[in-house]
Amino acid sequence: xxxxxxxxxxxxxxxxxxxxxxxxxxxxxxxxxxxxxxxxxxxxxxxxxxxxxxxxxxxxxxxxxxxxxxxxxxxxxxxxxxxxxxxxxxxxxxxxxxxxxxxxxxxxxxxxxxxxxxxxxxxxxxxxxxxxxxxxxxxxxxxxxxxxxxxxxxxxxxxxxxxxxxxxxxxxxxxxxxxxxxxxxxxxxxxxxxxxxxxxxxxxxxxxxxxxxxxxxxxxxxxxxxxxxxxxxxxxxxxxxxxxxxxxxxxxxxxxxx
Amino acid sequence: xxxxxxxxxxxxxxxxxxxxxxxxxxxxxxxxxxxxxxxxxxxxxxxxxxxxxxxxxxxxxxxxxxxxxxxxxxxxxxxxxxxxxxxxxxxxxxxxxxxxxxxxxxxxxxxxxxxxxxxxxxxxxxxxxxxxxxxxxxxxxxxxxxxxxxxxxxxxxxxxxxxxxxxxxxxxxxxxxxxxxxxxxxxxxxxxxxxxxxxxxxxxxxxxxxxxxxxxxxxxxxxxxxxxxxxxxxxxxxxxxxxxxxxxxxxxxxxxxxxxxxxxxxxxxxxxxxxxxxxxxxxxxxxxxxxxxxxxxxxxxxxxxxxxxxxxxxxxxxxxxxxxxxxxxxxxxxxxxxxxxxxxxxxxxxxxxxxxxxxxxxxxxxx
Numbered sequence: 001x002x003x004x005x006x007x008x009x010x011x012x013x014x015x016x017x018x019x020x021x022x023x024x025x026x027x028x029x030x031x032x033x034x035x036x037x038x039x040x041x042x043x044x045x046x047x048x049x050x051x052x053x054x055x056x057x058x059x060x061x062x063x064x065x066x067x068x069x070x071x072x073x074x075x076x077x078x079x080x081x082x083x084x085x086x087x088x089x090x091x092x093x094x095x096x097x098x099x100x101x102x103x104x105x106x107x108x109x110x111x112x113x114x115x116x117x118x119x120x121x122x123x124x125x126x127x128x129x130x131x132x133x134x135x136x137x138x139x140x141x142x143x144x145x146x147x148x149x150x151x152x153x154x155x156x157x158x159x160x161x162x163x164x165x166x167x168x169x170x171x172x173x174x175x176x177x178x179x180x181x182x183x184x185x186x187x188x189x190x191x192x193x194x195x196x197x198x199x200x201x202x203x204x205x206x207x208x209x210x211x212x213x214x215x216x217x218x219x220x221x222x223x224x225x226x227x228x229x230x231x232x233x234x235x236x237x238x239x240x241x242x243x244x245x246x247x248x249x250x251x252x253x254x255x256x257x258x
Numbered sequence: 259x260x261x262x263x264x265x266x267x268x269x270x271x272x273x274x275x276x277x278x279x280x281x282x283x284x285x286x287x288x289x290x291x292x293x294x295x296x297x298x299x300x301x302x303x304x305x306x307x308x309x310x311x312x313x314x315x316x317x318x319x320x321x322x323x324x325x326x327x328x329x330x331x332x333x334x335x336x337x338x339x340x341x342x343x344x345x346x347x348x349x350x351x352x353x354x355x356x357x358x359x360x361x362x363x364x365x366x367x368x369x370x371x372x373x374x375x376x377x378x379x380x381x382x383x384x385x386x387x388x389x390x391x392x393x394x395x396x397x398x399x400x401x402x403x404x405x406x407x408x409x410x411x412x413x414x415x416x417x418x419x420x421x422x423x424x425x426x427x428x429x430x431x432x433x434x435x436x437x438x439x440x441x442x443x444x445x446x447x448x449x450x451x452x453x454x455x456x457x458x459x460x461x462x463x464x465x466x467x468x469x470x471x472x473x474x475x476x477x478x479x480x481x482x483x484x485x486x487x488x489x490x491x492x493x494x495x496x497x498x499x500x501x502x503x504x505x506x507x508x509x510x511x512x513x514x515x516x517x518x519x520x521x522x523x524x525x526x527x528x529x530x531x532x533x534x535x536x537x538x539x540x541x542x543x544x545x546x547x548x549x550x551x552x553x554x555x556x557x558x559x560x561x562x563x564x565x566x567x568x569x570x571x572x573x574x575x576x577x578x579x580x581x582x583x584x585x586x587x588x589x590x591x592x593x594x595x596x597x598x599x600x601x602x603x604x605x606x607x608x609x610x611x612x613x614x615x616x617x618x619x620x621x622x623x624x625x
Contacts, residue, residue: 022328022329023327023616025616046620046621046622046623047618047620048620052378052619073622073623083623083625101508104503107549158324206327210327210328211328
């Protein structure tokens with residue numbers, strides 16, 4: 001069965017996206033990309049040194065990947081918009097992950113500013129993937145503002161705590177007719193599988209892969225987990241009963257003709 | 259509101275009494291928490307916590323890797339001028355010291371910038387002595403305009419300014435601010451700062467907050483360790499950083515841990531801060547503020563810096579010179595203090611890689 005994800009007119013076979021900010025060396029990125037079989041790689045514009053031969057992060061990303069610049073460092077919609085424009089002007093394509101953080105203690109995203117930036121950038125023709133705190137009203141507004149997907153966090157960025165926002169993400173999956181991509185907080189492949197089983201369209205992982213003892217193996221593990229989770233979702237997981245069945249059916253009298 | 263209001267709540271606090279009462283259990287409880295309160299932090303700075311340094315190190319390393327990744331951000335200091343009107347007893351630039359003084363012309367700034375940027379450095383920290391006559395804000399701004407051609411990120415470590423002046427520098431292209439209170443102990447402060455505008459304790463203490471209000475992106479503070487008892491001074495530095503992060507959540511707050519170094523003037527530090535003490539101060543801050551930047555300069559020895567990678571440090575200077583004109587081999591002044599790690603940027607880069615970390619040269623792009 002063909003199961004591809006379409007975002008911004010691009011058909012994606014892989015439902016695992018990766019971030020690049022935390023690796024011990026950029027040189028490992030091509031191998032990670034290969035073993036994760038990813039097609040979308042996010043890069044902070046702030047880190048790209050276009051003038052450096054050795055230190056230009058972009059050169060480590062294989063040509064057939066979609067580079068999704070992110071607006072890390074932006075503190076409001078205006079800064080995010082300027083970063084996105086700079087990235088596009090520098091040849092990084094028209095995909096953008098909006099990341100607006102006004103809270104350096106927990107690095108939680110600012111949904112209001114994110115909605116504003118999404119609206120402005122979508123109008124300018126960007127394929128906008130906003131990173132957000134899972135909130136239904138905010139997700140609806142992002143959709144209305146022209147987002148190509150919505151990326152709720154699973155747990156605060158860098159915490160590796162898993163899908164702590166499960167209930168809220170589930171609501172977004174049910175209610176928002178856009179790909180829901182769980183971004184941030186997934187620490188283990190099993191947690192990525194959990195997000196996929198729930199019906200997430202994809203997951204984005206950085207810390208868990210980049211800081212693993214062997215990032216290439218961990219990338220592969222996430223790759224397999226995301227595939228497994230997706231398959232399980234498509235197969236339809238068996239119902240898990242949270243209640244016992246009464247020994248004499250409570251509705252038995254309905255078919256009782258006596 | 260000012261950090262001073264927070265500071266004075268600890269005026270009558272019995273630090274020695276508190277340290278005497280800290281138990282191993284208190285330290286363990288602090289270690290097991292996700293979010294530490296002020297007294298947990300102080301417990302981690304206690305003599306009792308010295309027995310738990312290894313556990314503190316393990317947690318600090320994990321927190322740092324999770325929050326920042328396996329990366330170390332690099333920068334280099336650039337001294338523009340060492341004319342100074344202050345009489346700080348511990349500083350080589352003290353006005354009463356008979357040393358070579360100099361100030362870079364804008365052409366020389368460009369030469370220095372050229373020499374530094376050739377090493378790969380992209381973040382520059384510019385420094386001056388405190389002399390509004392010799393290095394006025396207009397001069398700093400002119401230098402920034404030259405430096406912008408070479409560096410995507412420019413930070414300042416200059417004398418305290420008014421909020422409006424910081425805003426002017428931000429407008430000119432400065433995105434980072436560094437200032438050390440030197441010593442938080444208000445009673446001791448005048449004994450160490452004998453003359454000059456730096457005698458104004460409050461004006462200096464509030465400078466980081468003015469920089470935050472002027473919308474600097476990064477604000478880096480610190481105490482010069484050795485001027486007073488380090489546990490207390492570290493505590494107030496951490497409280498100050500926490501205060502700034504609370505009130506200005508969108509600013510990246512960072513903390514330096516400079517230990518006093520030999521310089522002209524023969525100052526003898528009042529307090530010893532040994533390697534173990536320095537490590538404890540760094541680890542305690544990391545556990546208290548998992549997201550704060552931690553900066554280590556070339557004041558520390560190569561060996562010490564090598565070992566500090568992986569213990570919470572996120573930013574390091576490299577290939578540094580503390581003399582005006584020190585990079586283009588036309589030194590125009592004496593040094594502010596002797597640096598201990600004289601390795602080149604290339605050597606530092608290789609060292610960081612060998613430790614399993616990535617040296618990151620660029621972490622901001624002017625927008």
